[in-house]
Amino acid sequence: MTLEAFTIKDSIKESNENVKNMSKEDFEKTNQDWVHILDDLAKQWKNRASAGSAEVQKIIRRHYEWLKKYWTPNCESYAGIGEGYTSADSNG
Secondary structure: OOHHHHHHHHHHHHHHHHHHOOOHHHHHHHHHHHHHHHHHHHHHHHOOOOOOOHHHHHHHHHHHHHHOOOOOOOHHHHHHHHHHHHHHHHOO
16 A cells, blocks of 8 residues: 555545534534635635735635644645645536
């Protein structure tokens, strides 16, 4: 098993455990937080804000903190999520 496969497997296990341990209210709040993050990013995108702008970076920080409720990404895995989001968008 490669280190990458081990890391992905561990991340999925961590996420599953964290979700199992969430109360219904916490789970619903994290879903609401996700919607707010997406809405805020969409507003910045419509305003053609730079990815490096202070406002966008504040939202990205919120996303990172939100994600940590599920699993703890390292720098490489967090960057990979961003690449996944953008490649999914470009593939239709």
